[in-house]
Amino acid sequence: MTAPVTGPEVTAPVTDTEATTPATGPDVTAPVPLTPPAEPAAPSGTGRLTAVLGPRTRRVVYGEPGPEEIRAELDSTSTVDLAHIVMLTESGLLPGPAAAALLDRIGRLRADGFRELVGLDAPRGLYLMYEGHLTATLGADVGGKLHTGRSRNDLKATVTAMRLRGELLELLSQSQRLQAALLSRARVHRDVIMPAYTHFQPAMPVTYGYYLAGLAAALDRDIAGLRHTVDELDRRCPLGAGAVAGTDLPIRPARTAELLGFGGPPLHATDAVAARDTALRALAAAASAGVTLSRLATDLQLWSTQEFGFVEFPERLVGGSSAMPQKRNAFLLEHVKAKAAAAVGAWTASASAMKSTPFTNSIEVGTEAVAVVWPALAAVRDSVLLTQVLVTGARPVPERMEQRAKEGFVTATAIANRLVAQGVPFRTAHHAVGAAVREAVDTGAAELTEINPPDGFPALGGALPPLADVVADHDRGGGPGECDEVVAALRRRLVAHADWSAACRARLRDAERALAAAVAGVVERHGTGRAAPGRTTGGTQ
Numbered sequence: 196m197t198a199p200v201t202g203p204e205v206t207a208p209v210t211d212t213e214a215t216t217p218a219t220g221p222d223v224t225a226p227v228p229l230t231p232p233a234e235p236a237a238p239s240g241t242g243r244l245t246a247v248l249g250p251r252t253r254r255v256v257y258g259e260p261g262p263e264e265i266r267a268e269l270d271s272t273s274t275v276d277l278a279h280i281v282m283l284t285e286s287g288l289l290p291g292p293a294a295a296a297l298l299d300r301i302g303r304l305r306a307d308g309f310r311e312l313v314g315l316d317a318p319r320g321l322y323l324m325y326e327g328h329l330t331a332t333l334g335a336d337v338g339g340k341l342h343t344g345r346s347r348n349d350l351k352a353t354v355t356a357m358r359l360r361g362e363l364l365e366l367l368s369q370s371q372r373l374q375a376a377l378l379s380r381a382r383v384h385r386d387v388i389m390p391a392y393t394h395f396q397p398a399m400p401v402t403y404g405y406y407l408a409g410l411a412a413a414l415d416r417d418i419a420g421l422r423h424t425v426d427e428l429d430r431r432c433p434l435g436a437g438a439v440a441g442t443d444l445p446i447r448p449a450r451t452a453e454l455l456g457f458g459g460p461p462l463h464a465t466d467a468v469a470a471r472d473t474a475l476r477a478l479a480a481a482a483s484a485g486v487t488l489s490r491l492a493t494d495l496q497l498w499s500t501q502e503f504g505f506v507e508f509p510e511r512l513v514g515g516s517s518a519m520p521q522k523r524n525a526f527l528l529e530h531v532k533a534k535a536a537a538a539v540g541a542w543t544a545s546a547s548a549m550k551s552t553p554f555t556n557s558i559e560v561g562t563e564a565v566a567v568v569w570p571a572l573a574a575v576r577d578s579v580l581l582t583q584v585l586v587t588g589a590r591p592v593p594e595r596m597e598q599r600a601k602e603g604f605v606t607a608t609a610i611a612n613r614l615v616a617q618g619v620p621f622r623t624a625h626h627a628v629g630a631a632v633r634e635a636v637d638t639g640a641a642e643l644t645e646i647n648p649p650d651g652f653p654a655l656g657g658a659l660p661p662l663a664d665v666v667a668d669h670d671r672g673g674g675p676g677e678c679d680e681v682v683a684a685l686r687r688r689l690v691a692h693a694d695w696s697a698a699c700r701a702r703l704r705d706a707e708r709a710l711a712a713a714v715a716g717v718v719e720r721h722g723t724g725r726a727a728p729g730r731t732t733g734g735t736q
Contacts, residue, residue: 247318257320266308269325271354273301274710275434276341278454281713283343284721286447291721293337298714299722300333322347344446345437348468348556349461352433355565357455359477360428362572364699367421369579370414370484371692376586377411378682378689380404385678388662389505389596390605397603400662403505403591404682405675406494411685413487418692420480425699427473432457436467439555454713456706468556471549474568478542481575485535488582492531495589499525504595512588527581534578541571600662601642604632609665610646613655623649 248256260268280297283289289297304311309325317324330338385404390397432455435441435448441464448460461467498505508525516522548564607628614624631646648654660668670676 241319253318257317260321262308262310262313265312265321268321268354269309269312270305271357272322272325272350273305274357275350275353275451275455276301277714278451278710279345279434280341281454281710281717282447282450283340284717285450286445288343288444288446289340291717293333293340295718295720295722296333296337297329297341298718300329302714322350344442344444345434346439346468348438348561349433349436349464351561352436352468352471353455355471355474355561356428356433356457359474359568360425362569362576363421363425363428363477364696366481366484366572366576366579367418367425367692367696369576369583370418370421371689371696373579373583373586374411374414374418374685374689374692376583377407377414378686380586380589381408381411381678381682384591385682386663387591387593387596388600388666389591390600390603397599397605399608399669400600400605400665401675402666402678403596405666405678407586408678408681408685410487410491412681414484415685415688415692417480417484417487420483421477422692422695424473424477424480427476429456429699430458431461431467432459433461433467436461436464439468440464454706454710456703465555469554469560471545471560471564474565475542475546475549478538478545478568478571481572482535482538482542485538485575485578488578489532489535491582492528492585495585496525496528496532499528499589503599504592505599507590507592508585509588509590512585527585531578531581531585534574534581537574538571541567597662604635604643606643606660606662606665607632609660609668610643610655613660614646614648614652617653617655619649619652 247253258264277298280289280294280301284291284294312325312328315324315328326338326341328338329341332338381404383404384407385402387403388400389403389406391399391401391406432448432452434451434455435446441461452458452460495506497503499508512525512527514522514524514526516524544567545564548559552559610631611621611624611628614627615621619627627649628643628646631643634640635643643659645659646655666675668676673681
């Protein structure tokens with residue numbers, strides 16, 4: 196588990212029975228590729244406190260991050276640092292040479308994946324270990340100025356917003372691919388007649404393509420929900436809110452927001468650090484998508500049984516049994532069905548952690564409630580990826596589908612409506628057709644062949660309608676006769692989603708380039724002329 200970026204703004208005193216560990220500050224014995232610090236290492240402790248959590252409690256609170264977890268967390272944190280340093284320099288709060296030294300050092304740590312920090316003691320969490328390392332390496336007059344005008348509270352909120360934005364954009368991208376696959380298959384199978392079911396009983400004739408278009412319509416709303424959450428995240432950057440009430444220093448939060456790809460600075464400082472309701476909305480939208488896919492998976496698994504025989508999957512998408520040689524299990528569908536539970540459960544856990552907390556920065560909201568978000572989004576993304584191959588790999592069996600439609604008397608409602616068109620009251624027509632179905636069942640007939648009209652009404656003119664005609668005639672109210680129009684409308688929506696995603700990613704790339712240019716400008720003006728190697732702004736998207 197990745198160690199949280201932030202804990203409380205002030206380290207709590209140890210209250211358990213394990214031995215406390217004297218505060219020692221960052222480890223300054225690790226080899227450093229730059230020149231030794233010009234000043235002594237940072238003072239130990241916090242000034243107010245002189246002891247830190249013991250090893251066992253520290254493991255519970257901060258975890259034991261490995262190299263990859265350290266790199267992942269500090270990559271985002273240091274991206275915020277780069278923007279913050281640029282802003283402090285432009286605002287006159289950080290001398291140019293100090294800014295250039297910080298930018299150079301952070302760039303080198305990023306280029307090396309923060310390997311230099313692996314194994315260093317982190318008694319107060321990963322971020323303070325990282326900041327302490329900068330102070331020990333560059334001196335208090337340089338490293339000690341990094342945190343000017345901000346708090347771990349607004350830093351953590353910003354990192355969370357950036358990560359959530361990136362995760363949602365990836366989920367959106369894969370969801371749009373799935374929507375495209377559903378619409379493509381809907382068009383291919385637009386004429387494959389099958390029965391629609393209600394209460395697990397044959398109801399009315401539709402087509403397999405029409406069914407898939409319905410799933411694409413449901414997924415379209417899930418995509419819209421995810422987009423809305425990203426728009427919320429993009430609107431305002433929490434950085435600048437400070438601990439809970441902003442700052443009296445002349446910082447420029449709009450500048451850091453711009454460099455990190457956000458629309459503007461915080462509107463309200465307390466709200467910026469207290470609220471993670473956007474994470475709840477992200478989980479809700481992801482859970483809805485997961486539920487949509489679970490329902491598709493249930494249908495496909497049922498239809499792929501021998502009892503139905505509507506759908507077949509190629510061998511690459513099924514599994515066998517270790518004991519039963521005949522088995523051909525569509526087991527991937529069970530993964531799709533189950534993964535929705537991760538998002539549903541995560542929303543419940545996250546909302547429960549937030550419930551009844553004070554409206555201010557807190558561990559329950561900023562750390563514990565958010566911890567469940569990432570595995571839940573990953574589970575839904577995996578569900579989307581599995582559904583992509585299942586939708587494209589599934590092959591309908593038209594003969595079996597049409598046979599069951601006929602045997603299920605699914606034209607009964609259409610026949611009743613034909614009687615209605617001849618002036619028969621609907622309830623009377625409903626009764627007459629129901630009696631005809633009963634008679635057909637009693638005599639063993641596979642489908643309706645004739646209808647006895649109610650007393651006083653003429654016989655139904657013409658032959659009873661074939662399935663294809665019934666499907667085509669249902670061209671109102673979004674019925675299968677309008678399948679082409681449905682697919683066309685959803686394809687327009689898909690194009691709009693794709694355009695939105697492209698614009699969003701382009702905006703983040705522009706912000707990344709602007710940050711890189713701003714960093715290079717500070718280093719060029721105030722540094723030694725030695726640009727930091729490697730990536731400059733990873734983590735903004």
